[in-house]
Amino acid sequence: MVILLQPIPKCKTSPVIIPVVDLTDPTAKTQIVKACEELGFFKVVNHGVRSDLLTKLHEEATEFFALPQSLKDKAGPADPFGYGSKRIGLKGDVGCIEYILLNANSHLSSTKTTAVLRQTPAIFREMVEEYTEEMKRMSSKVLEMVEEELGIEPKEKLSKLVKVKESDSCLRINYYKEKEETTAKEEIGFGEHTDPQLISVLRSNDAEGLQICLKDGTWVSVPPDHSSFFVIVGDTLQVMTNGKFKSVKHRVLTNTKRSRLSMIYFAGPPLMEKIAPLACLVPKQEDYLYKELTWSQYKSYVYKTKLGDYRLGLFEKQLPFSLSNV
Numbered sequence: 062m063v064i065l066l067q068p069i070p071k072c073k074t075s076p077v078i079i080p081v082v083d084l085t086d087p088t089a090k091t092q093i094v095k096a097c098e099e100l101g102f103f104k105v106v107n108h109g110v111r112s113d114l115l116t117k118l119h120e121e122a123t124e125f126f127a128l129p130q131s132l133k134d135k136a137g138p139a140d141p142f143g144y145g146s147k148r149i150g151l152k153g154d155v156g157c158i159e160y161i162l163l164n165a166n167s168h169l170s171s172t173k174t175t176a177v178l179r180q181t182p183a184i185f186r187e188m189v190e191e192y193t194e195e196m197k198r199m200s201s202k203v204l205e206m207v208e209e210e211l212g213i214e215p216k217e218k219l220s221k222l223v224k225v226k227e228s229d230s231c232l233r234i235n236y237y238k239e240k241e242e243t244t245a246k247e248e249i250g251f252g253e254h255t256d257p258q259l260i261s262v263l264r265s266n267d268a269e270g271l272q273i274c275l276k277d278g279t280w281v282s283v284p285p286d287h288s289s290f291f292v293i294v295g296d297t298l299q300v301m302t303n304g305k306f307k308s309v310k311h312r313v314l315t316n317t318k319r320s321r322l323s324m325i326y327f328a329g330p331p332l333m334e335k336i337a338p339l340a341c342l343v344p345k346q347e348d349y350l351y352k353e354l355t356w357s358q359y360k361s362y363v364y365k366t367k368l369g370d371y372r373l374g375l376f377e378k379q380l381p382f383s384l385s386n387v
């Protein structure tokens with residue numbers, strides 16, 4: 062099954078077909094690998110996540126964002142965890158957004174997360190825990206399918222990096238409020254960037270706004286679908302597949318008619334995990350496009366960069382002097 066992406070007005074573009082992968086389909090793993098190579102993005106249906114969990118978490122999050130500003134501010138500013146408004150990261154990026162960023166593994170021990178949970182009913186904490194478990198399951202499943210299709214050896218398993226308790230994953234809930242004036246123009250909600258982790262699993266309500274950038278630089282809008290998930294390839298998976306998979310640039314424009322609420326799980330490896338091209342995919346070391354760094358080293362660098370910066374350069378091998386000067 063395929064869906065048509067709507068071209069952005071005034072952009073040079075032709076309709077793009079984005080893949081829709083049914084996780085219960087026996088050919089799903091082949092479709093996933095193709096989508097990761099061609100677009101770095103695909104939609105997942107038949108994912109097995111309870112729809113009442115999605116609805117309830119959505120309602121609770123909406124209630125949090127409807128709280129008086131003074132109460133929300135008690136859970137901020139984001140450091141990176143906690144409640145944030147307009148400012149994204151530490152390097153001056155801004156957007157028309159409010160968000161909560163939670164550490165998915167030790168979210169109960171982060172001070173800022175505790176502050177978020179203090180402003181929300183106990184059920185919110187239970188639902189966040191259940192949701193992050195579901196996201197861990199789905200991201201591991203997607204990575205297992207990649208392993209099977211690419212013939213990745215057990216010791217190099219990608220899915221293990223997400224399954225282990227040390228995995229450095231996080232959950233973000235973004236809220237983009239609709240504009241009061243009907244004549245208001247679209248603005249940047251979340252500026253263009255790639256996600257640094259392995260994969261991100263995104264779910265939103267039915268408000269538009271998410272766009273992805275194709276290989277030729279064209280931006281296309283992704284029609285929202287509250288009952289499905291979208292998978293985004295991150296920088297770490299690009300490195301581990303030696304560039305076979307591409308981390309896709311994406312952004313969010315505010316919707317003037319409807320508020321958008323999105324929840325994204327960023328599946329990251331353990332902090333001390335060495336990130337480098339997988340030997341079973343690239344037999345000769347001289348063919349490696351990237352050098353080895355730990356996730357901790359890359360993450361520290363990520364947090365010193367601006368949203369739109371090209372971060373993968375840190376992994377790129379220096380060309381020998383003779384070659385870099387030609």
Ligand SMILES: C=C1C[C@]23C[C@@]1(O)CC[C@H]2[C@@]12CC[C@H](O)[C@@](C)(C(=O)O1)[C@H]2[C@@H]3C(=O)O
Nearest residue numbers: 141149150151154256363364365366367368
């Ligand atoms: C400006 C920034 C926000 C960000 C950290 C960074 O310095 C550059 C990457 C940003 C990003 C994008 C994907 C995720 O939303 C995020 C949590 C991440 O891991 O990298 C954010 C970071 C953030 O908001 O703190």
Ligand SMILES: O=C(O)CCC(=O)C(=O)O
Nearest residue numbers: 233235251271313323325
């Ligand atoms: O809010 C969205 O739909 C996407 C946001 C995003 O790309 C992110 O949080 O990294």
Ligand SMILES: [Fe+2]
Nearest residue numbers: 254255256311
């Ligand atoms: Fe993102």
